[in-house]
Amino acid sequence: MTGTSMGALAPTTVDFHGHPLTIINRDGQQWLSAADIARALGYAASDAVSRIYRRNVDEFTPGMSLTVNLTVNGINGSQREKEARIFTLRGAHLIAMFASTKVAKEFRRWVLDILDKEAAPPVAPAPTFDPTQALERFLSDGRYFVTFKNKTLSLRQIDDDAFVIPASRFAAAIAQPGSGFTTPQLIEIVHAAASKLKARGRV
Structure with a gap:
């Protein structure tokens, strides 16, 4: 040429x-x-x-x-x-x-x-890790109880109908209108509380 x-x-x-x-x-x-x-x-x-x-x-x-x-x-x-x-x-x-x-x-x-x-083939960039996106993908299906203590993150899956309530607020949550507890659940709670009190000699 x-x-x-x-x-x-x-x-x-x-x-x-x-x-x-x-x-x-x-x-x-x-x-x-x-x-x-x-x-x-x-x-x-x-x-x-x-x-x-x-x-x-x-x-x-x-x-x-x-x-x-x-x-x-x-x-x-x-x-x-x-x-x-x-x-x-x-x-x-x-x-x-x-x-x-x-x-x-x-x-x-x-x-x-x-x-x-x-x-030489081009060097592929190292994949980036986004902890927030990873956590969102992990938690996208189901409900989880999350705790963070001593720089350690813990996850525990809970049932869809589970109530996560501090013990000090449990009674108030039950008494609150529209709390979501069904009658059979309330009866079961009463029986469980009565059994616990009886075991402690309080009844």
Whole structure:
């Protein structure tokens, strides 16, 4: 592919052995320019990588490299477009396989590290625990008697028709109109109270 515009690309800079390399994000992939790869591999000539590519072009898949129009600084601060070759990270790794410089092996490892990070699945955020929501879900069905003592929360499920009344207010609750006690329940309470008093010798 040739002559593709770089206007929509968003470059970022990384460092390899003191050489700044511009990583270009394009179509969900990361790309490096041939000139940057040449400097990183220790070549004096900026076109060294392009020559390696031309000699071994049959080893590269079409998606590993393409030429684009880069915007560069010209004379007196002006800007101009220049055609340049760029490589995907896999393409850069293959270039380094053909390179004979001392840092080629280390450059290959460096590129593979970036590829590994790129291929790694995103880390899922740790699930948050909301104690209030958890308690609401737990208590959504049924009735519970809740106590909190010595920093310990205790829950005890109670019957749907249960009355939770302090002992000191039990008599007043029974006497209160509309208390909800049925006649059989009141009779049962009277019999139970009488039995208790008899056992204590009060009757």
